[in-house]
Amino acid sequence: MEPIDSDNYARIHSVESMGTVDGPGIRYVLFFQGCALHCKYCHNRDTWDMFGGAITNVDDVVNKIMRYKNFIIPSGGGVTVSGGEPLLQVRFLITLFKRLKEHGINTAIDTSRNV
Numbered sequence: 020m021e022p023i024d025s026d027n028y029a030r031i032h033s034v035e036s037m038g039t040v041d042g043p044g045i046r047y048v049l050f051f052q053g054c055a056l057h058c059k060y061c062h063n064r065d066t067w068d069m070f071g072g073a074i075t076n077v078d079d080v081v082n083k084i085m086r087y088k089n090f091i092i093p094s095g096g097g098v099t100v101s102g103g104e105p106l107l108q109v110r111f112l113i114t115l116f117k118r119l120k121e122h123g124i125n126t127a128i129d130t131s132r133n134v
């Protein structure tokens with residue numbers, strides 16, 4: 020089995036529905052599975068495994084986020100993707116962010132990449 024790089028599916032480690040420390044306002048935080056850096060100070064080591072996490076469909080992710088829209092938007096918040104390294108599953112990320120923009124949801128990326 021290979022790490023996923025798909026438009027519609029991603030390996031997701033976990034979610035936090037009411038995050039307050041990963042960007043402005045109340046944020047829905049998606050922790051992506053997989054990271055190759057293995058930093059000594061990492062506090063999310065269980066996200067390192069490229070083959071772990073739950074294979075998740077973008078429709079399911081968007082539908083779950085929409086349940087929190089009435090909290091997220093008035094707070095000035097949005098959705099933050101973290102990990103793990105979310106840019107390892109960038110095709111899914113592009114699909115997800117396009118869908119969230121259609122709903123007027125602010126997005127942020129927590130990444131180790133110099134982008």
Ligand code: SF4
Nearest residue numbers: 054057058061103131
């Ligand atoms: S880049 Fe982030 S998730 Fe990856 S090992 Fe380093 S601290 Fe952990």
